[in-house]
Amino acid sequence: MNHKRLHTRxxxxxxxxxxxxPLSACGEAKSTTQQIFAMDTVMDLTAYGKKADDxxxxxxxxxxxxDTLLDPENERSKTYEINHAMGxxx
Numbered sequence: 001m002n003h004k005r006l007h008t009r010x011x012x013x014x015x016x017x018x019x020x021x022p023l024s025a026c027g028e029a030k031s032t033t034q035q036i037f038a039m040d041t042v043m044d045l046t047a048y049g050k051k052a053d054d055x056x057x058x059x060x061x062x063x064x065x066x067d068t069l070l071d072p073e074n075e076r077s078k079t080y081e082i083n084h085a086m087g088x089x090x
């Protein structure tokens with residue numbers, strides 16, 4: 001009987017270890033946050049993971065490209081072109 005109790009406790013300990021040990025690698029993911037001003041709006045961008053910095057930089061690049069493309073005051077933007085076409089096809 002004592003042998004059976006020892007095996008039960010050992011099995012319970014092994015199960016606990018099997019469930020808890022994988023969680024030790026679950027640290028908080030690296031995050032990067034940056035604030036930018038584009039499209040007449042303050043934007044707070046946050047990315048998580050090993051390549052968070054690369055993600056933030058890619059997002060900023062795309063946002064700035066869209067800002068330039070859609071800016072109604074920029075003579076090279078499509079929005080400016082449409083607004084000044086006075087109804088004519090562009």
